[in-house]
Amino acid sequence: MTTQMTMAITRILRVALALFLMLAITEVSALAQRGRANVRSSSRSSVNTHAASNVNRNTNVNRNVNVNQNVNRNIDVDRDIDVDVDYDGCCYRGGWGTAAAVATTAAVTAAVVGSMVYSLPPSCTVVMVNGLSYQQCGNVWYQPQLTGSSTTYLVVNPPQ
Amino acid sequence: MRHLTRVLTVGSIVLISMTAPVRGQHSAQIEPEAVSVLTEMGRYLRSLKAFQVEAVTTREDVLEDGQKVQFAGVTRMLARMPDRLHIAVDSDRHHREFFYDGTNFTLLATRTNLYATVPAPPTIGALADTLDDRYAVDLPLQDLFRWGGPQSTHDAVTSAMVIGPSEIGGVTCGHYAFRQDGLDWQVWIQMGDYPLPRKVVLTTTNDEARPQYVATFTWNLAPSFNDAAFTFVPPKGAGRVVLSDLKK
Numbered sequence: 386m387t388t389q390m391t392m393a394i395t396r397i398l399r400v401a402l403a404l405f406l407m408l409a410i411t412e413v414s415a416l417a418q419r420g421r422a423n424v425r426s427s428s429r430s431s432v433n434t435h436a437a438s439n440v441n442r443n444t445n446v447n448r449n450v451n452v453n454q455n456v457n458r459n460i461d462v463d464r465d466i467d468v469d470v471d472y473d474g475c476c477y478r479g480g481w482g483t484a485a486a487v488a489t490t491a492a493v494t495a496a497v498v499g500s501m502v503y504s505l506p507p508s509c510t511v512v513m514v515n516g517l518s519y520q521q522c523g524n525v526w527y528q529p530q531l532t533g534s535s536t537t538y539l540v541v542n543p544p545q
Numbered sequence: 546m547r548h549l550t551r552v553l554t555v556g557s558i559v560l561i562s563m564t565a566p567v568r569g570q571h572s573a574q575i576e577p578e579a580v581s582v583l584t585e586m587g588r589y590l591r592s593l594k595a596f597q598v599e600a601v602t603t604r605e606d607v608l609e610d611g612q613k614v615q616f617a618g619v620t621r622m623l624a625r626m627p628d629r630l631h632i633a634v635d636s637d638r639h640h641r642e643f644f645y646d647g648t649n650f651t652l653l654a655t656r657t658n659l660y661a662t663v664p665a666p667p668t669i670g671a672l673a674d675t676l677d678d679r680y681a682v683d684l685p686l687q688d689l690f691r692w693g694g695p696q697s698t699h700d701a702v703t704s705a706m707v708i709g710p711s712e713i714g715g716v717t718c719g720h721y722a723f724r725q726d727g728l729d730w731q732v733w734i735q736m737g738d739y740p741l742p743r744k745v746v747l748t749t750t751n752d753e754a755r756p757q758y759v760a761t762f763t764w765n766l767a768p769s770f771n772d773a774a775f776t777f778v779p780p781k782g783a784g785r786v787v788l789s790d791l792k793k
Contacts, residue, residue, distance in 0.1 A: 424606045428756035429749045432723075432730050433691035433698045435677040511784060518659065518784025530789040531652050531661045532681040534639055537789060 496525050496540045503537060514544040579705035579721045583732070586740045587693020595625040597768035600686055602636075605756035613754050620685045620760075623768060627668045629775045632685050643684070644777040645672055651777040652682060652788060660779060661788040670696055680788040686760070688745070701725040710736070713743040714763060727751040739766070 496502065509522035520527040520538065527538035600620045605613045618636025628647035634640065640655035650665035650672060663680070665672050669690050676682040691697050704724035711720040711733055718733035728751075733744040747758040779785070 423609045425609045426607045426749070426752040426754075426756065428605045428758040429728055429747050430602075430604060430683060430685070430758045430760075431688045431691075432725075432728065432745075432747065433688050433696055435674045435696065513784070516785055518786055529657075529659055529784070529786040531654055531659060531786060532789045533641065533652070533676075533683045533685075534636075536654055536657055536659065 498540050498542055500540050501530075501537050502527070502540070503535070505538060517544070519544060575702070575705045576707050579707050579723070580699075580702075582719055582721060582734055582740065583699065583705070583723075584693070586732075586734050586742060587697055587699075589693070589740045590689060590742075591693040593626065593766065595623075595768060595770075597621075597623045597765040597770075598686070598689065599763045600760045602758065602760045604758045607752050607754040607756050611754045613756055622686055622689075623770055623774055624669065624690075625770070625775075627670075629772070630669050630672070631775050634685055644775055645669065646772075646775045646777070649777075650676070653777070653780075653783070658780060658783045659786045660777070660783050661786050662777070663788055670694060679790065679792055681791060682788065689742075692742075698725070713761065716743060718743050739764075 505520055505527060506522045506525075509520045509527070512519050512521045518529065519541070520529065526541050526543050528541045528544075530537045530539055598621075600622070601617075602620060603615055603617045605615050607613050616637050618634060618638075620632060620634050622630070622632045624630050628645070630643065630645040632641075632643040634642070642653040642655060644651040644653070645665055647667060648665060649662050651660055651662040653660040666675055673684040673687040673690060674696070676684050702723050702725050704722075706722045708720040708722055708731070711718050713733045717736050719736055720731065720733050722729070722731045724730075727749065729748040731744075731746045732742050735741045735743050741764050742762060744761045745759070749756050749758075
């Protein structure tokens, strides 16, 4: 094969690869978008509900102040298993059975103290302060909060 | 002729008013047998000093557009009345353990290795109320502690029907169906000396998608255990966090 042919083939391959990557990224972010399905209600699991309780408890729905800010923050699959396997709660992430492994370049918006999120940004470390475990991600501090079926993260001021 | 018309008019009014209630009668019917068996089940549950039960469950979430998704799980409970409880929930979405030793309640999220401990009231029933009111925690299988007791909401029932005999887990049960505001529910109660609930189906009716919760129970009325079963010991590397507090 001549050098010119090789160069032409290489150029074609490069273009094809770029196109493929573009498609892959749009596909994945589309999947990620679709995967964020909000739950409007759940089946009641007890007959004798305490009178004062919120029967169809959707506390998570109302507290999702900033959850949409995490839409494009595709945490890679392994990270999911390590950090937050409590997928339950209001929103299902990444679609069922899909590996949303490619991070998009969407900007990470600053989290407001008092807001509640379902997933952590990448690069967090666990820090113990006064016997409680926090997640520090850059200069944003998250306090994990347990509910019966999910773990949410409350953005807090750096604990003393 | 006018007399005849009057008779016919009055007669038709009487006939219509007699037939009208019959149509509506079924939906508001309380069959005494269904109520008495339910009451007997509650009395029996409240008489147990300790029990172990395994519940195989499915539940449903309704998405914003009405689509439903179903999740399955197994809940294993060991209870010693009035103030010792250990529950392990293994569902396809999360793993949880609940510990109650009469003084403190601990919720452990097994896979994320996080736990939260809060002070607890002196009985399991009061604990279920506190978890409902103050923390976003539904104590699993709480009906097993409320039926037959002061927290039972049996007056809320607007319809109670006997469906008939039914075999669950190899055991003959009576199948009963109830309606109340926002919920239709069915229970299969073991016939004979041990009127235990063997299966429940709860259909939430205040969402048009009518999501369902189903639980099938296997019982051990003579469990062997000691107090260590209810004592929480943090697993290695577990991080202590807080419960989501609705009051804050």
